[in-house]
Amino acid sequence: MITYRDAMREALREALDRDGRVFLMGEDVGAYGGCFGVSRGLLEEYGPHRIRDTPLSESAFVGAGIGAALGGMRPIVEIMTGNFSLLALDQILNNAATLRHMSGGQLGVPLVIRMATGAGRQLAAQHSHSLEAFYAHIPGLRVVSPATVADARGMLWTALQDPDPVVIFEAIALYNSEGELPPDSGAVDIDRAVLRRAGTDVTVVASGGTLPIAESAAERLAGEGISAEVIDLRSLRPLDETTVLESVARTHRLVIVDEGWRSVGIAAEIAARAAEHAYYELDAPIARVCTAEVPIPYARQLEEAALPQPEAVAAAVHKAVS
Known part of the structure; x- marks a missing residue:
């Protein structure tokens, strides 16, 4: 470890x-x-x-x-x-x-x-x-x-x-x-997104600090019988849209978790590409779980309230699959 x-x-x-x-x-x-x-x-x-x-x-x-x-x-x-x-x-x-x-x-x-x-x-x-x-x-x-x-x-x-x-x-x-880091770990691919958790009901896309949030939400949802597939983008430019779109073709629903602001952000770009290239694969509107459109507060409870949390991700998934 x-x-x-x-x-x-x-x-x-x-x-x-x-x-x-x-x-x-x-x-x-x-x-x-x-x-x-x-x-x-x-x-x-x-x-x-x-x-x-x-x-x-x-x-x-x-x-x-x-x-x-x-x-x-x-x-x-x-x-x-x-x-x-x-x-x-x-x-x-x-x-x-x-x-x-x-x-x-x-x-x-x-x-x-x-x-x-x-x-x-x-x-x-x-x-x-x-x-x-x-x-x-x-x-x-x-x-x-x-x-x-x-x-x-x-x-x-x-x-x-x-x-x-x-x-x-x-x-x-x-x-x-x-x-856990294997002793022989070395250079990794930075061209492609990676599937962190397989699922069948919804695709949850995350990157960086939001990946643990997405994985925590997926674990909670599994206890409720909802199977969430979690994609780690890894690279934000160039964006590996192929991996995301292939996942959407399997699950037919998309939730994006982004610690950036909702307006004109990474989540907006992924949503746009999914709408452009996978519109007929989607069975529900695309959902975005992003940071509140405010400067990040100092107070602990306000900071937590402003940031994406597993509960918000789970709620977005519930809405997508309902």
């Missing part, structure tokens, strides 16, 4: 050991060990040339990471929270995502950007939002969201092989979660 946090640290170790071009940079990643403890101990193991503490300027250190990638290195840039990444959005959107296109294929930016995302730790509005849809909207980026310890361990090395920028969203609520 290993925690999600420790799985990410093992992934960083593997990357640093296997490729001398790899280095980690970001706020407090060195002496402090990372805001969420992911890089704890790595400075002592690899030294300040490969574990680099940066000034508190997201635009500056993401820009430095882009320059290093253009120069032949394989930087891993850590942004403390998804909210803070907006301070580097110009670098990510206008530079990292566009340079291959604007150079006619002459330049690539093999950069990995890691950032914590989501709520559940009472960190309030400026540290808790799920902004995956912002980045999944941008051509030129690959956007992934590991939901299990195996994917937390295995996605980083796969991402580092990509010749273009990859953004990895790590759910804050998952860092303390535990799972």
Whole structure:
């Protein structure tokens, strides 16, 4: 058994050991060990040339990471929270995502950007939002969201092989979660969604921090005789619509769980694609269970009320199958 946090640290170790071009940079990643403890101990193991503490300027250190990638290195840039990444959005959107296109294929930016995302730790509005849809909207980026310890361990090395920028969203609520990690676990596929639980009555789609919510709801529903199939998207751009549509063709009902806001989000995109390509497979309206359209509250009970919960997912499934 290993925690999600420790799985990410093992992934960083593997990357640093296997490729001398790899280095980690970001706020407090060195002496402090990372805001969420992911890089704890790595400075002592690899030294300040490969574990680099940066000034508190997201635009500056993401820009430095882009320059290093253009120069032949394989930087891993850590942004403390998804909210803070907006301070580097110009670098990510206008530079990292566009340079291959604007150079006619002459330049690539093999950069990995890691950032914590989501709520559940009472960190309030400026540290808790799920902004995956912002980045999944941008051509030129690959956007992934590991939901299990195996994917937390295995996605980083796969991402580092990509010749273009990859953004990895790590759910804050998952860092303390535990799972079984086989000794021979390694790189994992980041192109395809994965079936986490087979079912016959309804397809429940989730990703990142919402996967445990979906699985918990599916377990409750099983006790009521409702068989829910759970799909983990893994990748948000490109989106593996094929796996989702194949599942909908089996179950004929679709519920989407998304920690982002309901309006113009990942759930809306999946619902649109299902309506476009699987309309005649659906026996009930598509349901979305999303975060309330408010800034994330600080108070524990309000934060929980704003976020998708298993009870809300189960209620949406009941409505779909009724």
